[in-house]
Amino acid sequence: MKRKVLTSLLILIVGVISAQTHFEDGLSAEWHKTRREALRERMAPNTMAIFFNNSVKNRTNDVDYVYHPDTDFFYMTGFREPNSVLIIFSEERDFGDFKADEIIYVQNRDPRAEMWNGKRLGVEGVKDILGFEHVFVNSEFGVTPKLNTEDFDKFFSLDLSNGVAGSRSNLALRKMLFQYKELSQYPEEDNPVSIQAYELIRTTEVENSANVAQILGRMRQRFPDIEDDEIINNYISATSPEERLKVKEALPRTKADVQTLAQAMDVLREVKTPEEIELLAKAVKISAIGQVEVMKAAKEGMSEREIQGIHEFIWKRYGSEEIGYPSIVGAGHNGCILHYVENDMSNISKRLVLMDLGAEWRGYTADVTRTIPISGEFNEEEELIYNLVLKSQEAGIELCRAGVEFGEIGRVTRQIINEGLAELGIIKEGEQHNYFPHGTSHHLGLDVHDRGGYGPLKPGVVLTVEPGIYIPEGSNCDPKWWNIAVRIEDDILVTEGEPVNLSVDAPRTVAAIEEMMKLPSALDTWTLPEINQ
Ligand code: GLY
Ligand code: MN
Ligand code: MN
Numbered sequence: 001m002k003r004k005v006l007t008s009l010l011i012l013i014v015g016v017i018s019a020q021t022h023f024e025d026g027l028s029a030e031w032h033k034t035r036r037e038a039l040r041e042r043m044a045p046n047t048m049a050i051f052f053n054n055s056v057k058n059r060t061n062d063v064d065y066v067y068h069p070d071t072d073f074f075y076m077t078g079f080r081e082p083n084s085v086l087i088i089f090s091e092e093r094d095f096g097d098f099k100a101d102e103i104i105y106v107q108n109r110d111p112r113a114e115m116w117n118g119k120r121l122g123v124e125g126v127k128d129i130l131g132f133e134h135v136f137v138n139s140e141f142g143v144t145p146k147l148n149t150e151d152f153d154k155f156f157s158l159d160l161s162n163g164v165a166g167s168r169s170n171l172a173l174r175k176m177l178f179q180y181k182e183l184s185q186y187p188e189e190d191n192p193v194s195i196q197a198y199e200l201i202r203t204t205e206v207e208n209s210a211n212v213a214q215i216l217g218r219m220r221q222r223f224p225d226i227e228d229d230e231i232i233n234n235y236i237s238a239t240s241p242e243e244r245l246k247v248k249e250a251l252p253r254t255k256a257d258v259q260t261l262a263q264a265m266d267v268l269r270e271v272k273t274p275e276e277i278e279l280l281a282k283a284v285k286i287s288a289i290g291q292v293e294v295m296k297a298a299k300e301g302m303s304e305r306e307i308q309g310i311h312e313f314i315w316k317r318y319g320s321e322e323i324g325y326p327s328i329v330g331a332g333h334n335g336c337i338l339h340y341v342e343n344d345m346s347n348i349s350k351r352l353v354l355m356d357l358g359a360e361w362r363g364y365t366a367d368v369t370r371t372i373p374i375s376g377e378f379n380e381e382e383e384l385i386y387n388l389v390l391k392s393q394e395a396g397i398e399l400c401r402a403g404v405e406f407g408e409i410g411r412v413t414r415q416i417i418n419e420g421l422a423e424l425g426i427i428k429e430g431e432q433h434n435y436f437p438h439g440t441s442h443h444l445g446l447d448v449h450d451r452g453g454y455g456p457l458k459p460g461v462v463l464t465v466e467p468g469i470y471i472p473e474g475s476n477c478d479p480k481w482w483n484i485a486v487r488i489e490d491d492i493l494v495t496e497g498e499p500v501n502l503s504v505d506a507p508r509t510v511a512a513i514e515e516m517m518k519l520p521s522a523l524d525t526w527t528l529p530e531i532n533q
Contacts, residue, residue, distance in 0.1 A: 020080050021121045022130060026362035029131035031275050032078040036088055036102060042264050043090040049156040049261055050180060051076055051086040056169040071446035072265050074363055078130055081120060083107050083138050083172040095145035100134040108137040138172040142179040155184035156261040159192045184256040193223045195258055197232050201248050209244040269445060270452035271460035277493060280462055283361035284491045284502040287368045290314040291506035295513060297521035300374050304329040304343040315359035324358035324365025325448045335485025336470040338438055348374045352382055354485050358448060365448050367464050368503045369489030376517040381480050383510055385469050388420035389486045396440055396465040400492040400499035406454040410440040413467045426477045435469050444491055461494040
């Protein structure tokens with residue numbers, strides 16, 4: 001009890017901040033430096049870009065969620081500690097005492113905080129290990145060096161409208177955000193759609209203003225939460241270019257730009273370098289092996305949580321640091337819930353189990369789905385649906401080649417599913433339906449839905465191909481199809497030549513899955529004591 005009081009007091013003083021500072025076997029300091037240089041090359045003269053690492057999120061009372069860095073911040077730095085900020089200048093600037101084209105602010109070393117939450121790199125560690133030259137403790141933000149609004153034409157950041165919630169662990173971050181917002185004249189308006197609309201008005205010449213008024217009208221229909229925005233409404237309802245000019249001139253002044261940086265990061269992160277591909281391939285391989293081991297271990301009577309646990313245990317055996325996203329294990333009708341993460345069905349029997357899980361390896365995440373019959377054998381309807389999804393997926397994977405339009409994968413896979421559903425009599429030909437309600441592909445990388453563009457595919461892009469069919473109970477078709485949910489998801493590397501399936505180790509055909517499910521598992525003989533409570 002005494003220890004609890006002491007613990008609470010100390011936690012109040014130091015906050016709870018998680019530990020891992022950087023990956024020793026991940027991307028190198030030199031690699032991250034090349035990414036900063038690539039961004040600098042894209043920046044207009046006399047500008048600066050700023051990246052804030054994620055805030056710490058409180059879970060319950062004294063305990064926070066496991067910390068996960070912001071993926072753009074990590075991409076640029078390799079640094080994983082909270083309360084850190086990176087600034088990149090478009091060119092080297094002379095601050096009197098020193099010249100710098102980038103600066104990073106970090107947490108100070110603090111023996112008491114480190115006793116609770118693990119080692120921090122501090123200023124010297126960030127210099128030595130991460131290779132930054134100009135490193136300051138975060139309390140120096142705004143002081144060393146002094147930055148002035150008038151010294152820059154533009155300040156680039158990502159959207160900062162989310163704010164930082166209550167935790168004391170975020171005090172330094174909150175202070176830096178506040179100071180940056182003053183420096184950049186960041187809009188007080190906290191609706192990102194309004195900010196985007198103002199930026200559009202601000203950058204529109206008078207002769208094009210009627211067109212932009214129309215664009216804003218459509219935007220207002222799409223985002224009803226800007227319906228009451230007076231500036232936008234005045235611009236849309238203005239009856240002459242002069243009136244629109246007046247609205248533009250009355251806009252609040254700002255040098256903050258919240259769009260350009262996001263677009264630049266989309267471009268930089270879309271094509272993976274060989275170093276990234278190596279890490280991604282490892283995350284995917286581990287996840288595929290998890291699927292294999294579950295296929296061997298799965299049997300009727302298991303729970304969704306147990307299956308989730310086997311996947312995640314396998315990843316931990318390989319040393320994966322995290323899950324890439326909340327694991328989805330949905331049996332029967334639960335498979336129809338696309339982002340089902342409760343995984344609370346016990347005693348699964350005679351059902352398909354949809355398993356969409358991805359390990360994270362040194363920051364990079366996999367995203368692999370397999371759907372298996374818990375009994376070890378697909379029934380007739382399950383097999384028909386499964387093979388239709390597989391046919392669609394194979395056609396999608398075949399399209400993962402340089403030069404193919406991203407959207408083509410979605411178009412072709414959907415057409416195959418539509419035709420197949422009609423052939424099976426589940427829909428009438430040409431009928432609109434909701435049995436495949438999600439997109440087929442997304443980029444994969446540091447984020448499970450990674451940054452990237454949607455034009456022609458380029459070598460080095462990694463994307464998922466994941467068609468699915470979900471037939472919830474009560475659907476307008478023969479009840480024999482009800483509660484069948486199948487998704488098959490693989491992670492594909494686009495190259496100069498053939499598509500490379502990084503998740504190929506996880507069986508995908510009906511025959512291969514059924515064969516794998518016949519094999520013994522180490523878990524078959526592992527029993528735990530009965531608990532009769
Ligand atoms: N696991 C989320 C997705 O497949 O997009
Ligand atoms: Mn996916
Ligand atoms: Mn997935």
